[in-house]
Amino acid sequence: MAKKSMIAREVKREKLVAKYAAKRAELKEIARDESRPMEERFKAQLKLAKLPRNSSATRLHNRCQLTGRPHAYYRKLKVSRIALRELGSQGLIPGLVKSSW
Numbered sequence: 001m002a003k004k005s006m007i008a009r010e011v012k013r014e015k016l017v018a019k020y021a022a023k024r025a026e027l028k029e030i031a032r033d034e035s036r037p038m039e040e041r042f043k044a045q046l047k048l049a050k051l052p053r054n055s056s057a058t059r060l061h062n063r064c065q066l067t068g069r070p071h072a073y074y075r076k077l078k079v080s081r082i083a084l085r086e087l088g089s090q091g092l093i094p095g096l097v098k099s100s101w
Contacts, residue, residue, distance in 0.1 A: 002068030010063055013054045020055035024048065 030036060030044035053059065062073045064080035072081040079087065088096040 002063065002070065006070075007063065007068040010061060010068075013059055016052055016055040017057050017060060020051055021057075024051060024055065027051075 027044045027048040031041050031048065033041070061070055062075065062078075063070050064073060064083050065078045066083045067080060069080040069082065073079075074081070074084055077084060077093070084093070084096075085098065087093050088098045
């Protein structure tokens, strides 16, 4: 099980990303538009830099929904390899059979 503080930090980042997503997209669009004057594009870049760092989507890290484990994460199921094995052994994932010999 991951530390509670790490899981809470990730949840906080997810909320910030959702909150600032539209504003970030708008500022990025202005900054990339070469038909706009250079001053306006530069101001958009400065505004973008003043937004919280954790509001950037690249700061997010995938974590297991059950344990909070950050490594060996299966995106399709949103669980780690360890949780996947346990759920498969219990028969909770349709079509998954744990091999044994």
